[in-house]
Amino acid sequence: MIRREASRGTGRPTLAEVAKLAGVSQITASRALRNVPTVDPENVAKVKDAAKALGYVPNPAARTLASARSQSVVVLVPALANQLFIETLEAIHAVLHPRGFEILIGNFHYSKEEEEELIRNYLSFQPCGMLLTGFDRTEASLRLLEATGVPRVHMMELSRTEDVHSVGFSQEDAGAVVARHLLSKGRRRLAYVAAQLDARVVQRGEGFKRALAEAGVLDRAVEIKVADPSSVELGGELFQALLNDHPDIDGIFFCNDDLAHGALFEAQRRGVPVPERITFVGFNDLPMSAHTVPRLTSIRTPRAEVGEHAARLLLQLIGGSETARKSIDLGFELMVRESG
Amino acid sequence: MIRREASRGTGRPTLAEVAKLAGVSQITASRALRNVPTVDPENVAKVKDAAKALGYVPNPAARTLASARSQSVVVLVPALANQLFIETLEAIHAVLHPRGFEILIGNFHYSKEEEEELIRNYLSFQPCGMLLTGFDRTEASLRLLEATGVPRVHMMELSRTEDVHSVGFSQEDAGAVVARHLLSKGRRRLAYVAAQLDARVVQRGEGFKRALAEAGVLDRAVEIKVADPSSVELGGELFQALLNDHPDIDGIFFCNDDLAHGALFEAQRRGVPVPERITFVGFNDLPMSAHTVPRLTSIRTPRAEVGEHAARLLLQLIGGSETARKSIDLGFELMVRESG
């Protein structure tokens, strides 16, 4: 055989080769490529030219091993089968990928135990930052996070304490806004229909009930909560159950649009006029909600914006900025449409 | 401060410490933990006990650097904002994660150029395998894949040649099945409405038209194709346009369920009875399709199964199995419901 591959290694050009071609030491080449500011601009140019000429691509494993820190950001979400988090992930990606960060996506399926296992596992990759969903997790998860001291930002909810960074909006306030909207439409016999009972779903319900209490109609309100995963099908079933048990309900707040869509289909099948007989309000404002029959009134949540701001905030923390804001409230918007 | 962190490194227990505690050499410890079969079972037990006692977690960066191969599998999908690929990803994860593989998800947004950039980027992580969507990519992408020789499996379509591994079903046949179904319902003036024109959408259309040609009704058929991303909204718009230009159309095949859902809403708004006046058939059978009004007839695609089988096949290739099947046809199923 004429030419043998190196018996070990990747066969790709290395930093040493780049340095040699550029006529500088390896460490200077390393600094130049990482844009360390102390390097002579002339040398930076030489190194970058050499890297380009050789088609040099840094080896992330070597970099991580040497620095004990990867260029990976871990993002933990409770679900993927959910437009919500996809939009958030895309926004995160759009901020971090161009800056050379890798994104490791972990789906914990609304399970704290699964999240704990993911945290344990991903920490072994020495991520340079983490983006987490909310604040509700196991004690062990919390200890792991604190022990490693990896910079992190919590998404979707706002922290009540000053020791963590968060980007989101007030789930409680959003629930209260829905309640006041239904009341303004003259509805008095109201229901909260919820599934997939995570902390945020509970908070929405709390805000909803708080506003009903303030209006003096809480005692007439109904709450249906099931732990099952949300789905269009479940929405139809819960609506049917609600109608059977409480035929005089005149307004429903669904904890998410999926449930509301299913209820909309079921209402139509049963000939229950929406909004005339019952008013529907959803949550999240999925793209489809503007097109259903009738079009669904819903709370538009800033999903993409949460991802974008959380990623930017994390970037500041990774960069060691002390001036980073602790908490960013992005708000929400009630989209009033035909269903109520 | 009482205790300082080590100035370099992770501070985590290392393989050397495990080996020392177990009373064997480092390389024996390494082999024991990787389940290399040649190690004395007694030593394996000692090493595993020591690892457990120390809370040892392998350092993936060191492993990757030393072996020039990571434990990561790259999965490239054209979209995430799409129930389809989420289910596939979940199935892949369920197979690979328990076996210690990390999954790097790349979304190329139906762009071949973006896919090429992702391939280039992810290859620097030295993945041990890749799961790709379909066969339609740039020349440069193909060269990169061939050059590195990373084991790979193509998903969703079936390969026509014998040199690549694939798991999927015949998109063309599925299109033909839809056509024959519409014909069996007495429909003769048919349309194919498609967006997001990737290779698979085109193949479905080809199969559809082939069957129409065989039935002698192709010359009366209409095709609407737009390159825009699919959405519920677009489905409504395309349906409206079709109705205006070709009011006598009596059956429509939508290239995916999202478009069909939008058309269903639009039909209802305009008072066009489905299926009486026009029959609708979708593609993919999203969970919602069984619940719309009317319930949508659609082709159920084996999305989760594709992910599962592709991951298993890849595992065989990674393990060096020569007996792995080249191509796995998982088929599809026409779910006949109310819309046609």
Place this chain on the structure above:
DNA sequence: CTGAAAGCGCTTACAG
């Protein structure tokens, strides 16, 4: 079945 040595490709820490 086991091990000492070398090496993977980078960055850190220190010195100048």
Place this chain on the structure above:
DNA sequence: CTGAAAGCGCTTACAG
């Protein structure tokens, strides 16, 4: 602003 040396934590290749 630059560099020689050491080291990160593993696995490979070879020898026994």
